[in-house]
Amino acid sequence: MPILEQFYSWFPKWSIGLIKLSLSVILFYILGRAVVKPLTYRVLRKKSDHLALPLSRFFMYLTVLAGIFVGLIVGGYGNSLGVFGAVAAAATFALGFGMQDTIQAFLAGIFIFIDKPFEIGDWIEWDGNEGRVKDIQLRTTKVETFDNELLTVPNDQIANSIVMNNTANDNLRIRTTFGIGYDDDLEKAKEVVLEVLEDVEEVMGEPGPDVVLQDMGDSSVNLQAFYWIEDPAKAQLRSIKDEVLVRVKERFDEEEIDIPYPTRTIAGESLSVEG
Numbered sequence: 001m002p003i004l005e006q007f008y009s010w011f012p013k014w015s016i017g018l019i020k021l022s023l024s025v026i027l028f029y030i031l032g033r034a035v036v037k038p039l040t041y042r043v044l045r046k047k048s049d050h051l052a053l054p055l056s057r058f059f060m061y062l063t064v065l066a067g068i069f070v071g072l073i074v075g076g077y078g079n080s081l082g083v084f085g086a087v088a089a090a091a092t093f094a095l096g097f098g099m100q101d102t103i104q105a106f107l108a109g110i111f112i113f114i115d116k117p118f119e120i121g122d123w124i125e126w127d128g129n130e131g132r133v134k135d136i137q138l139r140t141t142k143v144e145t146f147d148n149e150l151l152t153v154p155n156d157q158i159a160n161s162i163v164m165n166n167t168a169n170d171n172l173r174i175r176t177t178f179g180i181g182y183d184d185d186l187e188k189a190k191e192v193v194l195e196v197l198e199d200v201e202e203v204m205g206e207p208g209p210d211v212v213l214q215d216m217g218d219s220s221v222n223l224q225a226f227y228w229i230e231d232p233a234k235a236q237l238r239s240i241k242d243e244v245l246v247r248v249k250e251r252f253d254e255e256e257i258d259i260p261y262p263t264r265t266i267a268g269e270s271l272s273v274e275g
Helices: 002-009 013-045 049-074 078-098 100-115 155-159 186-199 234-254
Strands: 123-126 129-136 140-144 150-154 171-180 210-216 221-230
Touching (some): 100 140, 129 150, 171 186, 186 210, 186 234, 221 234
Antiparallel strands (some): 140 150
């Protein structure tokens, strides 16, 4: 093609390679922006809205990187690929070593998106902490405590912990312990607790509540009540438990069922003090 050859003759040889490299990067950028990014976004969105956007950008950047390699080859910089690859590998190693905690959190975030142990709005507990999930990002998860504090937790800390999701299911079982005196009527106390639970509107009738003997304590006979609530939330749980405790205390007072204080018996030799 004489015209193309004449066009090339107007530029130095090194600039022709640079033009080819630039065109390759531009074309691959357009490909990544117009095809790769929206396509991966639509596919990944079926898994998670939060995962789709950052990963679709990541694949677009990989497309641009591929364009750089292709441009180096087409532009006649093939001999430089080895040096470029070595520098890139060394930079990747140094970056990975210096940011290993961040990379671990990033990878943990991907697994959280895939496994979905919790979602935004869930009430979770882990390592002595609890709260409602406000946002899930690739590196961190934001959790709002019930004291209105916002925790920003690296995802690897959550991924490596046992996480209890209290709102994963529609129903939640609550356990509450009541202590009565050794001289009190055990069956009567169990009956009173059951009557209170059946009378609380938020307590489910099916499965119904149950009261069992938990253990024989030092100062009291301990009963444990089990009851279920629908659509669990922390605020609702607190209000329901408060209502149950107040009503049981009132009924125990009416039925003269004792709620004993812890007591200790101290025995020993008599001690005389001379003035």
